[in-house]
Amino acid sequence: MALAVGTPAPPFTAKDTHGNTVSLSDFVGKTVVLYFYPKDDTPGCTKEACSFRDNYAAYQGKDIVVLGVSTDDETSHQKFTERFNLPFPLLADVDQSIIKAYDVDGGGYAKRVTYVIDGNGIISHVYTNVKTDTHASDILADLGL
Numbered sequence: 001m002a003l004a005v006g007t008p009a010p011p012f013t014a015k016d017t018h019g020n021t022v023s024l025s026d027f028v029g030k031t032v033v034l035y036f037y038p039k040d041d042t043p044g045c046t047k048e049a050c051s052f053r054d055n056y057a058a059y060q061g062k063d064i065v066v067l068g069v070s071t072d073d074e075t076s077h078q079k080f081t082e083r084f085n086l087p088f089p090l091l092a093d094v095d096q097s098i099i100k101a102y103d104v105d106g107g108g109y110a111k112r113v114t115y116v117i118d119g120n121g122i123i124s125h126v127y128t129n130v131k132t133d134t135h136a137s138d139i140l141a142d143l144g145l
Helices: 043-059 074-084 097-101 135-142
Strands: 013-016 021-023 031-036 064-070 090-092 113-117 123-127
Touching: 013 074, 031 043, 043 064, 043 074, 043 135, 074 090, 113 135, 123 135
Parallel strands: 031 064, 064 090
Antiparallel strands: 013 021, 013 090, 031 113, 113 123
């Protein structure tokens, strides 16, 4: 079961697409859209990533950070990012520590769940029923943007 709205978001640290270390604490004061997805280069995951790509300009300039998380490694994330020109980082959760902390373990992969975390580190929105092709714009509408 997904974590509840109003709960503190579990801290995490992971390597991103480019080998940089990323932690939730890096984004204090910003809204974080943390979306979990099963696997790079699969049809639904590609639609979801491209939804964020296509709406990314609407997220910029509003102190909103988009982070994708799956169990894929940095190399897989690099290829996926290059193939679809993704402008946001993907986190390599190869040990599934973030997936487990956010209770989205689907048995070796991440369930498709998105958390919106406010600037104080509190979960403000949880999406467990994701429409992959409109997800990014659905979030923007829910945030009133």
